[in-house]
Amino acid sequence: MEHKMRRFKQQLSNEDAVKILDRCTNGILSLVEADGTPYGVPISYVYDGGNHIYLHCAVAGRKIDCIRADSRCSFCVVAQDHVVPEEFTTYFRSVIVSGRIRILTDPEEILAGLVLLSSKYCPGIDPEKEIDKFYKVVKVLRIDIDSITGKEAKELVRQRQ
Numbered sequence: 001m002e003h004k005m006r007r008f009k010q011q012l013s014n015e016d017a018v019k020i021l022d023r024c025t026n027g028i029l030s031l032v033e034a035d036g037t038p039y040g041v042p043i044s045y046v047y048d049g050g051n052h053i054y055l056h057c058a059v060a061g062r063k064i065d066c067i068r069a070d071s072r073c074s075f076c077v078v079a080q081d082h083v084v085p086e087e088f089t090t091y092f093r094s095v096i097v098s099g100r101i102r103i104l105t106d107p108e109e110i111l112a113g114l115v116l117l118s119s120k121y122c123p124g125i126d127p128e129k130e131i132d133k134f135y136k137v138v139k140v141l142r143i144d145i146d147s148i149t150g151k152e153a154k155e156l157v158r159q160r161q
Contacts, residue, residue, distance in 0.1 A: 010153070011151055012093070012150030014148060021047040022049070023079065024079055025121070027042070029074075031072075032066060032072060033070075045117075046113075046120045046121075051145045052144060054140060054141065054143075055117075056113070056139065056140050057138070059137060059138065067141070071100040071102060072100060073100065074097065074098050075096070075097040075143060077094060080093040080152075091152075093151075095148060095149065096150075097143065098146050099145045102142055103141055104141065114127065114140060
């Protein structure tokens with residue numbers, strides 16, 4: 001279900017939201033457990049510039065259990081969070097991605113995801129040895145993006161105008 005932003009004047013353009021996804025290094029992945037319990041976890045990621053976000057994790061654990069039970073997910077990235085006490089507010093910029101998450105099984109796509117992650121977090125370093133070392137003890141996840149929504153504080157909107 002898609003919701004319209006109530007404070008639509010604070011909505012970031014898709015271009016600005018994508019820039020945040022490109023620039024930031026971590027976000028909160030929110031999943032649903034088999035019993036309906038929500039589960040959120042901070043995680044590193046890479047946005048491929050299109051319709052996917054790649055992540056990695058251990059081969060077993062709570063994330064994997066959640067994904068197997070329900071592929072729906074939300075992913076939130078906070079690009080700015082500046083508390084302004086004298087104004088009783090926060091100057092924030094954030095992006096929320098909604099979509100479906102899956103555990104990759106195709107070796108070529110797993111490798112591509114690991115290379116993308118390595119390029120983002122270890123630029124200029126050949127990741128081949130590291131990928132070979134951990135390939136069998138890591139799962140690569142892919143969020144198939146349904147929507148990207150960015151929002152910023154109304155004070156930041158005013159500053160840009």
